[in-house]
Amino acid sequence: AAVRTYASRLRKVLGPDVLVSDSGGYALRTSPGALDLTVAQEMAAEAEKARAGGDRDAARTLLNKALGLWDGEALASVPGPYADYQRTRLEEWRLQLTETRLDLDLEAGCHAEAVSELTALTAAHPLRERLRELLMVALYRSGRQAEALAVYADTRRLLAEELGVDPRQELAQLQQRILRADEELARPADDPAPAAAPVRPAQLPATVPDFTGRSGFVRELGDRLATAEGSVMAVSALAGIGGVGKTTLAVHVAHQARRHFPDGQLYVDLQGAGARAAEPETVLGAFLRALGTADSAIPDTLDERAALYRSTLDGRRVLVLLDNAHDAAQIRPLLPGTEGCAASARRPSPCTSPTRPADTSPTASSTSTSRAPEHAPPSRKPSSAPSSEPSAPPTPPSPTPSTNAPPSTAPPSTAAASWSSSTTPTTPPRYAHCSPARKAARRWSPAACGWSTWPARTSSTWM
Template sequence: MLSVRLLGPVRASVDAREIALGPPLQRAVFTVLAVRRDQVVDRGELIDAVWGEALPGNPEGAVHTYVAGLRRALEPVRARRSPGRFLESHPSGYRLRLPDPEATDLARFERLADEGRAASGAGRLPLAERLLDEALALFDGSVLGGVPGPFAQARREWLAAARQSLAEDRAEVLLARRRFGAAAAEARRLADAEPLRERPWALLMTALYRDGRQAEALAAYDRARAVSAEQLGLDPGPLLGELRQRIVVADPSLLPGGPREAEPGERWVDLPRDSDHFTGRTAEAARVVAAAGRGVCAIDGMAGVGKTTLAVHVAQRLAGRCPDVRLYIDLHGHTPGRRPVTAAAALERLLLAVGVPGERIPAGAEDRAALWRSRLAGRRALLVLDNAVDTGQVRPLLPGSASCLVVITSRRRLTGLDAGESVSLDVLPFTDALALFAAVAGPDRVAAEPAATEAVLRACGLLPLAVQISAARLRHRPAWTVAHLRDRLAVEERRLDELAAEDRSVEAAFALSYRSLATGARRMFRLLGLFPGAELGLAAAAALCGVDVVAADRLLEGLVDCQLLDEPRPGRYRLHDLLRAYAARECCRTESADERAAALARLADFYLATVDGAEQLLRPQRLDRADPSAPRTGAEFGDRAAALAWLDAERGVFAPLVETAARIGRHRQAWQLARCLWGFFEARGHWTDWICCHELALPSARLLGDRLAEARLLVGLGVAEHRLRNYPAAVSHYRNALALMREAGFRSGEAGVLTNLGNTLRRMGRTAEAIECQEQSLAGCQAIPDQAGEAIALANLGDLYRDAGRLRKSLAAQEQALAMFRKWGERRWEGSVLDGLARTHLAAGATEPALVHCREALECRRACGDRAGEAETLDTLGRIHLRRGDLAPARSALTRALAVAQALDTPLADDIRRRLARISGGPPSDAENNTPDP
């Protein structure tokens, strides 16, 4: 069977298989034959239709070639010279056989249009609206898209006029059904599309007047008059002039008569049709169905997340349970240019919809609510209250009968509802977003560019409205590739501008929610757009906004209730990516450059103070503080575990914040923030984060001319590169830092750099040089004196002496270092030295004391959250068991060590894998060395 689509890009399919219609002129020949279905089209007529006056050299031959191409496409396996199944040759021309009277969407359109108009004339308005909707829904983009020639152009113009006229008929039906708001919206769209046609303006003026919006109706006339004067130099015709006068004098005949009373067996039904592209939401739909089945269910979520789409979809599923009444009303809680519908006005519309004559509707809202409840008593009714502004708006509309089901949508969480349940919508899962994009844009284009499609969906934040808009833009631009769309969306500053199509816009949807906020909440929201990370805590938000924590908590919770902010965990907040872009744009529009810089400066000060306090718990023996005299403006922690938990939660913001502080000229905060993260990055093994932060901070130290700050950052880079086993890079950083330390006369720092340099030289197999460095460091620390540096140098000398086979000196140095660290309560260093002692005893063949020290080391490292150290000590434990011949506990320890090392993504994981692979084991490798803090 052959089916043809003409009311969009021209397509054809045979037995549900789409066929390639060939080049544009061949498609033009096919289009003429399809429009003139089952009629013989003369060759001369075909030539005129395709080329007009711009004839080729041999038009008859060209037609013959294109017809042959179409035959091959329609019937690729047809025997040569056999009669065609679809395309027939006649002496004078050709005929496309389409036995099915509705094989083309054009034929279906014509039938539905005729039937819809007939139903409207007979007063069967719900049927008329449905038929007209079906007819208009057949249009899919540019009519006869991709088809050249005078015939196609003339047919396009005729179909555009037919579509406009039918849409005007539909608006008339909406007016007759008392759906004034919907009629006005449709008429406004039609008037914008064809501003010189008077009928849409008349429909718009009438709908607005009947909706109680007399001033807007007169403003519509003024606009129509301005357009007519500008383009024609004339006033509108008498139709609009007379209508305006009737509106001015409030002519009662303009108002509709009361609605018909329900005839026996008639039902009151007015639900929108389900979306053609409804995708996913299986779990959410089931929850709404279950909740609504018990009475009332409220669906909330951010703008564009698909609340109305889900509500209508669920309503269609529930329709069978409610045969008596099925009504939908838009409460305009967030509609451009509209105030929210009052409860009294909504009740009037609902009462009219169920057949109550206007003269019998009480004036007061309470009386109307009582009549509404009595009207629905005992009826099996379904009510969709869409786009509610708050609980107060919907509470009077709720039926009192248990036989009634209600589905409410709102951008707010309707926590004030006395009964019912709530379902909060999140963005779509990736697979559902992909399915929605493919359904709108076309599966072939998506399948051809999967990587680009994923990037587009990520740029849309998986928000259904954004996905639909981007897919619709792609569908209606055949020349675009998905990669081209991806590139347009890749520019973050322009992304919101790209996510707009006709009257739909992601930015406009967000703007309605934003403008409904109070002044303080607006300011908090837009300042959140400056935050450089993905997620922030309450105290950080308070610092950014310059308010106390109590006020910040109130503002943030209000934004959560309005679905402008997520709260993934208590006290942790996150903006959707597109909302972040919108907030940043509003911030740039509203806040001055100085105000924006001040907010970011407050944020940098907060984080520096907080990280500095956390570092004091992680490394109490460090040699420097960010600014000991500065007031404590950051969060404070009771113990090391609390500090680490906060640092873990904030990890993603540190590098962006260092970069931001440098960008706004807060160079001291930039380099000190990186410096104060030493203990956290080392405890958790975040070596790449360490390098990133230090590299971002290094230019700030140099711009300040602070040679000591530069040296300290170079030491940090050396430590991280050492941990990643990039030893030559580490040596280079250490030597540069050493020169700066000596230039500054910072002897304690010089000793620390020598210690770290010795550690790296040891890993490079240069043991003698390493021992020399460590002994110089020890001597320097003793001369200053610097007991912390002295203890670190002793611990590292213990490892080096073990490497050199000087085991007694190794044990002596490590025992001395252990006593010092225990005296100060430095458990992280204690764990490191105990691990070194275990390895020295193992090297001496004394596995029992090695085992004792190793278990003590493991306890220390776990107690202080030193995950990297824990992996090293578990590795040591495994090697001790191997030396003792205990394969099962060796395998267990090494397996645990590997799990930790893999989680931290450290190079040690490769060593452990090799050890597990040859479980019999070779000689053990040495542990990582200690890295002092100069």
């Protein structure tokens, strides 16, 4: 009769569908979310997923809510072995949730706030090594290194006296890291490591201090490089026979424009005129290392290196000087891919052939326009010392063009090669000691030089 009376009172409080008669007794039929234990389990599962996904703040919030459902001891005053087992299980689970939440607090940088709570917990559970490990980390990150080491010494003494064992390996390793003043241990997980200072390469060769001549080329090339910001990438190319000063001109222009490229300047000799030209993969590896990429992060294939190279230059203003290029295929992977960067390439002109290749630009098709350039090669300022040489070399003989002949449509290098092959002027005595390439340069007609414009802000100078 007393049981039925109590059951009746419970039905009035819980509802008739919660406490039901079942097999001569009574059973509780709870709905989802009616028990604190079920809610806490669901929150703990969601917190674990949030932590695995990198959302530590959400995980901390969920764990705090789950722990807030505890109100004193679970199943307090409930007698019997089953209740005792459940109390022990739930208390262990609560401690595990507390350790996880404290670990997240330390990762978030809340080490000072965690010290007091961890101190109380280690006093209540002196043999629980995980709590002592968290307390050592919290003390160390709070600038209390000596106290953190004292916690380890106390733990080691307690375990030896009570159980005759040493602290677990993780705790011993933590002590060694504190002794070494490990910087990684002192920094919370949410505190990013100090960003490495960006590498600013400055690889341009020395320029000629007394550079004279080519003022038009210097001015126009410099303007093209200086206006690369806010537009598509500027690419300027110089082409001509060896010895006429292409490298000197390119290096001089690069030095004049370097102030417009504060993130650095890259330079490489591509050995295009040699027996074996430089491989683009090798050049990209050198460029990536110069830009601060570790050797272990440099991929093996050309395409991957070129992609990483363009990604590294993204958002940076870098000038790239490619000297002695062999062909467009060699320099194409070396070109930056974003606005604000610029590339300058120097290519020897194929003077030994009556015609030049149909395409030496990165673009398969190009339209060319010509203007009258300055023809004097780069040279040093005249010396004040007296000279017995004549002031100017004799003018090479040239065929007199017909006034009715149509204008030549051949490209600059074609016109230049045709001129040097169809005439055999006598080399002036002043240049008798020069190399064949230098002599050939003196036989070039000024009319053969020109300036052509490639599409996509690409310029080419034929010297």
